[in-house]
Amino acid sequence: MTLDFRHQxxxxxxxxxxxxxxxxxTVSRVLRNHGSFSKKTKDxxxxxxxxxxxxxxxxxxxxxxxxxxxxxxxxxxxxxxVFPDVLRGASSVLEANQHQGVFSVTDYDAERxxxxxxxxxxxxxxxxxxxxxxxxxxxxKRLRASGCRVVEMLDLDGTALDxxxxxxxxxxxxxxxxxxxxxGYRRIGYVGHDLDRDTRARKRFDGxxxxxxxxxxxxxxxxxxxxxxxxxxxxxxxxxxLARSSLDAVYFSNDDMALGGYFHxxxxxxxxxSQLAIFGYNGLDIGRVTPQPLSTIRTPRVETGRVxxxxxxxxxxxxxVDLGFELIxxxxx
Amino acid sequence: MTLDFRHQxxxxxxxxxxxxxxxxxTVSRVLRNHGSFSKKTKDxxxxxxxxxxxxxxxxxxxxxxxxxxxxxxxxxxxxxxVFPDVLRGASSVLEANQHQGVFSVTDYDAERxxxxxxxxxxxxxxxxxxxxxxxxxxxxKRLRASGCRVVEMLDLDGTALDxxxxxxxxxxxxxxxxxxxxxGYRRIGYVGHDLDRDTRARKRFDGxxxxxxxxxxxxxxxxxxxxxxxxxxxxxxxxxxLARSSLDAVYFSNDDMALGGYFHxxxxxxxxxSQLAIFGYNGLDIGRVTPQPLSTIRTPRVETGRVxxxxxxxxxxxxxVDLGFELIxxxxx
DNA sequence: CGATTTTTTGGCAGCGCTACCATTTTTTGA
DNA sequence: TCAAAAAATGGTAGCGCTGCCAAAAAATCG
Numbered sequence: 001m002t003l004d005f006r007h008q009x010x011x012x013x014x015x016x017x018x019x020x021x022x023x024x025x026t027v028s029r030v031l032r033n034h035g036s037f038s039k040k041t042k043d044x045x046x047x048x049x050x051x052x053x054x055x056x057x058x059x060x061x062x063x064x065x066x067x068x069x070x071x072x073x074x075x076x077x078x079x080x081x082v083f084p085d086v087l088r089g090a091s092s093v094l095e096a097n098q099h100q101g102v103f104s105v106t107d108y109d110a111e112r113x114x115x116x117x118x119x120x121x122x123x124x125x126x127x128x129x130x131x132x133x134x135x136x137x138x139x140x141k142r143l144r145a146s147g148c149r150v151v152e153m154l155d156l157d158g159t160a161l162d163x164x165x166x167x168x169x170x171x172x173x174x175x176x177x178x179x180x181x182x183x184g185y186r187r188i189g190y191v192g193h194d195l196d197r198d199t200r201a202r203k204r205f206d207g208x209x210x211x212x213x214x215x216x217x218x219x220x221x222x223x224x225x226x227x228x229x230x231x232x233x234x235x236x237x238x239x240x241x242l243a244r245s246s247l248d249a250v251y252f253s254n255d256d257m258a259l260g261g262y263f264h265x266x267x268x269x270x271x272x273x274s275q276l277a278i279f280g281y282n283g284l285d286i287g288r289v290t291p292q293p294l295s296t297i298r299t300p301r302v303e304t305g306r307v308x309x310x311x312x313x314x315x316x317x318x319x320x321v322d323l324g325f326e327l328i329x330x331x332x333x
Numbered sequence: 334m335t336l337d338f339r340h341q342x343x344x345x346x347x348x349x350x351x352x353x354x355x356x357x358x359t360v361s362r363v364l365r366n367h368g369s370f371s372k373k374t375k376d377x378x379x380x381x382x383x384x385x386x387x388x389x390x391x392x393x394x395x396x397x398x399x400x401x402x403x404x405x406x407x408x409x410x411x412x413x414x415v416f417p418d419v420l421r422g423a424s425s426v427l428e429a430n431q432h433q434g435v436f437s438v439t440d441y442d443a444e445r446x447x448x449x450x451x452x453x454x455x456x457x458x459x460x461x462x463x464x465x466x467x468x469x470x471x472x473x474k475r476l477r478a479s480g481c482r483v484v485e486m487l488d489l490d491g492t493a494l495d496x497x498x499x500x501x502x503x504x505x506x507x508x509x510x511x512x513x514x515x516x517g518y519r520r521i522g523y524v525g526h527d528l529d530r531d532t533r534a535r536k537r538f539d540g541x542x543x544x545x546x547x548x549x550x551x552x553x554x555x556x557x558x559x560x561x562x563x564x565x566x567x568x569x570x571x572x573x574x575l576a577r578s579s580l581d582a583v584y585f586s587n588d589d590m591a592l593g594g595y596f597h598x599x600x601x602x603x604x605x606x607s608q609l610a611i612f613g614y615n616g617l618d619i620g621r622v623t624p625q626p627l628s629t630i631r632t633p634r635v636e637t638g639r640v641x642x643x644x645x646x647x648x649x650x651x652x653x654v655d656l657g658f659e660l661i662x663x664x665x666x
Numbered sequence: 667c668g669a670t671t672t673t674t675t676g677g678c679a680g681c682g683c684t685a686c687c688a689t690t691t692t693t694t695g696a
Numbered sequence: 697t698c699a700a701a702a703a704a705t706g707g708t709a710g711c712g713c714t715g716c717c718a719a720a721a722a723a724t725c726g
Contacts, residue, residue, distance in 0.1 A: 010457075010480070012682060023706035028684060036703055053478050058455040059396050060682035063711045068392060070435075078421040081414065088411040091438045095449070100456065102403075102435050105424045116428070122391040123433065124343075145386050147343070231619045260622055266599070267624040286564045286619075289593055291600040345712055356676035361714060369673060393712035396681045 011054045020048035031056060062124070071312060072120035072128045073103040074113055076198070080229060080256070081284065082301050083131070086153060089305025090129070097313040099126065108197035114139040121146045127312040133158030134199045149315075151308045154301075156322055157203050164320040165308045169200045172297050172325050173207025176251055176279055179295075179327060181215050185249035185277055188212060190222040191237040191261060192253030193229040201229075201253045204281060208251055221245030229253060234260025242276075249277035249333060255284040255296055262290060262332060277333035283326070295330030344387045353381035364389060395457070404645060405453035405461045406436040407446055409531070413562060413589075415615065415634050416464070419486060422638025423462070430646040432459065441530035447472040454479045460645040466491030467532045482648075484641045487634075489655055490536050497653040498641045502533045505630050505658050506540025509584055509612055512628075512660060514548050518582035518610055521545060523555040524570040524594060525586030526562040534562075534586045537614060541584055554578030562586060567593025575609075582610035582666060588617040588629055595623060595665060610666035616659070628663030 013031075017024045022041060029035040030045040037045075048054070062068045071094055075083040087101065094101050102123060106113040114136045120128060121142060127149035135143075143150050143161060150162040157170045180188060195202040212219060223241040225233035234257030238250060252258035258280030262272070270276050272292055280287060283298025300323040307321055346364075350357045355374060362368040363378040370378075381387070395401045404427055408416040420434065427434050435456065439446040447469045453461060454475060460482035468476075476483050476494060483495040490503045513521060528535040545552060556574040558566035567590030571583060585591035591613030595605070603609050605625055613620060616631025633656040640654055 010682095013684095014682075017706095024682095025684080025686095025707080026705055029705090032684090036705090038704065041704080053474075055451070055454050055475070055479065057396075057457060057682055059392055059401060059457055060711090061684070063390075063392050063396050063713090064682075064684040065711085066684095078417040078424065081417075084411040084414075084417040087436070088438065091411065091436070095437060098452075100435050100437065100452070102433050103420070103424070104428060104433070105421065118388070119431075119433070121388050124390060124392055142386075142388070146388065231622045235622050256619075259619065263622050263624055286589075286592065289564045289568050289596050291596055343712095347712075350676095357712095358677080358714075358716095359675060362675090365714090369675095371674065374674080390712055393681090394714070396683090397712075397714040398681085399714095 010057070011052045013054070013056070016045065016048045016052060016054050019052060020044045067126050068124045069099045070123050070125040071099050071101050071309065072117075072123065072125040073101055074106060074116050074120060074128060074130050075103065076106050076108045076131050078105055080254075082154070082282065082299075085301035086129075086305035086308075089302035089307075090309035091305070093306055093309035093313065097309075099309075099313060108194070110134065110136050110139070114142070118142055121148070124148070127151060129153060129308055129312075131155070132200055133160070133164075149312055151312060153304050153308055154299075155200050155203070156320060160318070160320055162318045163308070163311050163316065165304050165311065165323065166321075167299060167304075167323050167325045169203035170207035170210075172281060172299070173204035173209075174211045175207075175325075175327055176204070176281070176297060177208045177211035177215075179329075180249050180251065180277065180279060180333060181212070181217075183249075183273075183277070183333060185333070186217060187220045187246060187248045188217070189220050189241050189245055189247040189250045190252075191225065191234060191241055191250055191257055192222070193225050193227075193233065193257065195224065195253075198229075198253070205253070220247055225257070229256050231256050231260040231263070234258060235264045236260070238264045247276060249273075249279065252278065252280050255280040255282040255287050255294060258294055258296065258332075259284075259287065259290070262292075262294065266291075272332045279333045283328055287330070288328075292331035293328070295333035296328050298326040298328050300325065343390070344385045346387070346389070349378065349381050349385060349387045352385060353377045400459050401457045402432045403456050403458040404432050404434050404642065405450075405456065405458040406434055407439060407449050407453060407461060407463050408436065409439050409441045409464050411438055413587075414617065415487070415632075418634035419462075419638035419641075422635035422640075423642035424638070426639055426642035426646065430642075432642075432646060441527070443467065443469050443472070447475070451475055454481070457481070460484060462486060462641055462645075464488070465533055466493070466497075482645055484645060486637050486641050487632075488533050488536070489653060493651070493653050495651045496641070496644050496649065498637050498644065498656065499654075500632060500637075500656050500658045502536035503540035503543075505614060505632070506537035506542075507544045508540075508658075508660055509537070509614070509630060510541040510544035510548075512662075513582050513584065513610065513612060513666060514545065514550075516582075516606075516610070516666060518666070519550060520553045520579060520581045521550070522553050522574050522578055522580040522583045523585075524558070524567060524574055524583055524590055525555070526558050526560075526566065526590065528557065528586075531562075531586070537586070553580055558590070562589050564589050564593040564596070567591060568597045569593070571597045580609060582606075582612065585611065585613045588613040588615040588620050588627060591627055591629065591665075592617075592620065592623070595625075595627065605665045612666045616661055620663070621661075625664035626661070628666035629661050631659045631661050633658065 132155040238261035280296035287294030571594035613629035620627030
């Protein structure tokens, strides 16, 4: 039951036309259901298509016509659930509109993003979907020159090239600080991952610090974990931070990290939130199901993907769509 | 700072040739670094490419030559981290070999898989990557006729169409049962999600039951959660199951579900593993960081993607690659 | 130095399809 | 019934690139 490896050239539209006894253009019209043709002709064509097992060649179709109906996603990561969520949101819309998603992963590296964008543009995609506003000059130049639509997702703090869909990370950070301060926490720390690469985490952090500072306080301590965001580094990060600072609340760069912190507290018998408050970011499902629901900010990740795809397939004019976010009080802060 | 929307036709290779004062084929050779050309010519061409901002059109290139260097992933889900992990593993290999990944999501629906495979084949991909061996007749027929490589991933219990990379789910289930029985658990239950759609979860379940049955026992109870796998349904599922059965161990369809169960126990003060044992599947990172590490089976998801991609880009002959799995004792069983 | 060999180069026919236009067939209407 | 309008159909020129082949230029050799 193995595949047939004789590279038998695929059936072409011309062969279908021949078999159905009609012209090529007629077959093309029938298959795309575009232009006019009689019922009888349609049946003959479809019969031939079926009989020969014809599969249209979209490579050729795209070259001959215009749009590729390919949508390029150039995303920082696939480990961080944020991006699969975005892809998921986009996926259904793309499928419903006969578009295909193409993806590549930058690993939060702007240089790599540039190279990947360049490679993507060679496929003449309908649109390029990126994370955030921070791109190299080269990336911007190439995107500009390409003439294809660009969607910058998951951020609003910056200037959009074309379309932007997401929410303000800075506001999310500010809102988080606001919440913690209102609850009376004063000795606040931060546990996060590489802020130079993840610019959206940086913006949240900046927003957070702004508000804390404006209230006349300052972060008591911070721990930046090497090796990227993960539950494990959150746990280790909190442990290290607590070893050197006395805190009553910790702001984490995201829920993964915060869950790690939460587990550390569980393991050490640190009671939440009385001894220590924990606040995350993203509103992952798992955070709602822990014994004490995680205090965090829920972000519309799937919706971001969905809206981004909708704008693209609809050919919407340049615009910025703010999807907002929602603070979840939870029980850890 | 908006994009330029005049659909200025993109620079073509012919224009580059003109500008560089050389023939088209020379430009093509230089850009693909294929065939011979003088240093001087190369410099002239590159200068023109740079100056005009030429971006090769791979649509045209693919049509004129042979392989599309597109690899189609038709995966069941993007919510289940398994599949992003696979994509991640493949992604780096594809990038290193100038291939592009195209994706679509079946939502565990075989009919939909058929439609999506058909749509993918229109792009004449180098390979189609699927999950598991269970496909509709139509899917198999189309794949056969396409002549492109097929990789069936994450399963080994069945007959491969061409390439298969993964591990045996049935064995994983058997191994899990073995472990629990050896530890002395006898009143064992199961909490899982829809087994009709997720055929790999079904195989684990079957393997598990086989061993339990062969040892002269039987599952004391089972709970199948509607609405797919999630931490929340794991938690609710365990709650419901415990409400009607007295158990000393529970096997979950995967780690997400198991974590839900774990949280339920934490919340209810059920001590693990003395009062109840919990066993999962997948070996997610988070399970290693919970206060008590989760007992589970670690599966090589990223590696599956990586190996699958490697075989494809290397044009390997049909074969089955067993990547195995690893039992993690953890502390919950 | 002329004859060979090797390297470099350009021309052009497709790849399979769609868009456009011209032609044929059918329908409509007075 | 015949002209005019509408519907259905086919022919064919590209889309932008690569692969093949022949020609030109450069290098090698006796």
